[in-house]
Structure formats: C-alpha cells, structure tokens
Amino acid sequence: MLNEFNPCRPCWDTINDKDDFNINHSYKNYTISPLETKVERNIRTRTVTPVVTGSSVAAFTFNGGVILAADVLGSYGSLAKYRNISRIHQVNDRTVLGLGGDLSDADYIKEAIDTKVEQDIIEEDGSKMTPLALYAWSTRLMYYRRTQLNPLLTNVIVAGMENNEPFLGRVNDKGSAYKEFLIITGIGTHLAQGWIRTILETSSQINKQQAEQLMDRIIKQLYYRDCRAFARYQVCIVTNDNVEFKVKEVQPDWSLASSLRNTE
Incomplete structure (x- = not known):
C-alpha cells in the first residue's frame, strides 16, 4: 500500500x-x-444579449384618438444596418402595438398576437382583441417569460380606442405595466418626455392636427440627440373612424451647430 x-x-x-x-x-x-x-446555455445567452435593437417609441392621447411614432431603423450595435423596419404593428381596426428594444423579440410578440387574432376569427364568436385585452395579455406574456428567466427584452406600447375613448398603456420586459396619457420608451424618456408632458398638462385637449405637429417635434428632437435615431419614421393615428399610417422624414437644420460650444 x-x-x-x-x-x-x-x-x-x-x-x-x-x-x-x-x-x-x-x-x-x-x-x-x-x-x-x-443548447439551453446558448438560448439563454442569445436572449439576454440583444443584437438588433430599435430606439424610442413615442405615444400620447389627444382629443378623439391616440398617436404613435417610431423610426424605421434597426441598429446592429452602432451600425445603422436595417433601415426599413416597421415597429408599429396594427392588430385590428381599433388596436395597434408599438415595440422598442430587441427586434427579434418584437417579431416574436407580433407573431404571437397575430396567432391569437387568427384564433378569434376562426372561432367566429364575435370577440375582437381590444386595447385593454391586448394590454392585459401582453402583461401576462412578459411576466411569464421573466419568471422563466428568459425575458423578452422589448418595451410594448398598446394603443387604441376602448369604448370610444383613447387608451394608452405600456408593458416593460419585466411585466410591469401602467396606463398613462403620455408614454415614451428608450432614451426618449429622458430627452423628450419632460417638456412634452409640460405642454400636454398646461394646454387644453389638442386636436388631431396639433397632435401630429407635436409628434413631429418629438421625433425631430430625438433625431438631434439620440445617436440611434433615424431620419425616416412612421406615424400612426388611431381614432374611432380608422387607423391611419404615415411615413415621414425629419428635415434637420444644422445651422445651429456653429453656435454650440464645448461639444468636441
């Protein structure tokens, strides 16, 4: 031994x-x-590391409807790689969805919602996905994925007309949700939400035309200050009559750059 x-x-x-x-x-x-x-480790790694992301989504209510706007850029890190991605998804004639964050997770959410809508159509029971129903369903989906330690790294904005009244709600990647008259995701929360809230709170109910002009100001400010923003953007207006989409482009004015100091 x-x-x-x-x-x-x-x-x-x-x-x-x-x-x-x-x-x-x-x-x-x-x-x-x-x-x-x-395999499980690779799935987890891809989930917690967003690759292609979208920037801020802005939305607020006005007299008779809701307006949303988001640019069409998908950023591959710092590279402006995909320049024609719609981040506003129409669910039906009263409900739309705004998505920011990881765009692969956003596609998963859109496909899941479309599948649910198709099931409602097949059953022919007259039910339709309302904004409040979609808001509650999105909350459960995001919270369930969080509890599975496989979160959807996307911010969801649900907007539409509920009982002929504007509806606007937000659900984050942890399943936390709230309803508000003004919601901006991403870095736009810090760059634009403060002064827009002041305008909306101090003024009376604005109409559709004024809301569209104010949204153009928001997107222009984000384009100036957010390095992940893009000039071309999509605007969606939801009213009791219809859902209207518009594609616009920011016309920047860089003449003010000469007056800036200490920006190097």
Whole structure:
C-alpha cells in the first residue's frame, strides 16, 4: 500500500471546457453533469444579449384618438444596418402595438398576437382583441417569460380606442405595466418626455392636427440627440373612424451647430 503513494502526483480537481468536472483519484473517476445543456446555455445567452435593437417609441392621447411614432431603423450595435423596419404593428381596426428594444423579440410578440387574432376569427364568436385585452395579455406574456428567466427584452406600447375613448398603456420586459396619457420608451424618456408632458398638462385637449405637429417635434428632437435615431419614421393615428399610417422624414437644420460650444 505504501508503494502506491506518490507525493509528486497532482491530486487537485480538473475542470474541462464543457462545464463537467472530474474528480481524479487513483481508484475511481466521478463525472458530475452540468446544470444546463449546451443548447439551453446558448438560448439563454442569445436572449439576454440583444443584437438588433430599435430606439424610442413615442405615444400620447389627444382629443378623439391616440398617436404613435417610431423610426424605421434597426441598429446592429452602432451600425445603422436595417433601415426599413416597421415597429408599429396594427392588430385590428381599433388596436395597434408599438415595440422598442430587441427586434427579434418584437417579431416574436407580433407573431404571437397575430396567432391569437387568427384564433378569434376562426372561432367566429364575435370577440375582437381590444386595447385593454391586448394590454392585459401582453402583461401576462412578459411576466411569464421573466419568471422563466428568459425575458423578452422589448418595451410594448398598446394603443387604441376602448369604448370610444383613447387608451394608452405600456408593458416593460419585466411585466410591469401602467396606463398613462403620455408614454415614451428608450432614451426618449429622458430627452423628450419632460417638456412634452409640460405642454400636454398646461394646454387644453389638442386636436388631431396639433397632435401630429407635436409628434413631429418629438421625433425631430430625438433625431438631434439620440445617436440611434433615424431620419425616416412612421406615424400612426388611431381614432374611432380608422387607423391611419404615415411615413415621414425629419428635415434637420444644422445651422445651429456653429453656435454650440464645448461639444468636441
């Protein structure tokens, strides 16, 4: 027995690249399986690391409807790679969806909602996805994915007409939700929401034309200040009559750059 002992032989544990580790002894070799498979680990890594993202989405209510706006850019990191991606999705003639954040997760949400709408049509029971119903359903979806540790890294804005009244709500990636008359996601929360809220709170109910002009100001400010913003954007106006989409483009004025100091 004494002859088998070798004081120079290493006796520490060795760890390989596959998350299994072997405990080496002179008489047995134990292998402990990893807590998750390689496929599961890859899925988790892709989920928590957004690759193609969209910037801010702005929305607010006005007298008789709701207006939303978002640019059509999909940013691959700092690269303005995809320049014609719609981030406002029409669910039906009264309900629309605004999406910001990871665009692959946004596509998943749109497909899931379209599947639910198709099921309602097939059942022929007269039910229709209202803004409040979609708001509650999105909350449950986002919260469920969060509890599975596989969140959808997307901010959802639900807008439309509920009982002939404007409806606007937001659901974040953790499933937290709230309803408000003004919602801006992304960096637009810091760059535009303050002064727009002041305008909306101090003025009386604005009409459709004024709302569209104010939204153009919001998008122009975001284009000036947000490095992930894009000049071309999409505007959606929801009223009791219809859902109207418009494609516009910011016309910037850089003459003010000469008056700026300490910006290098």
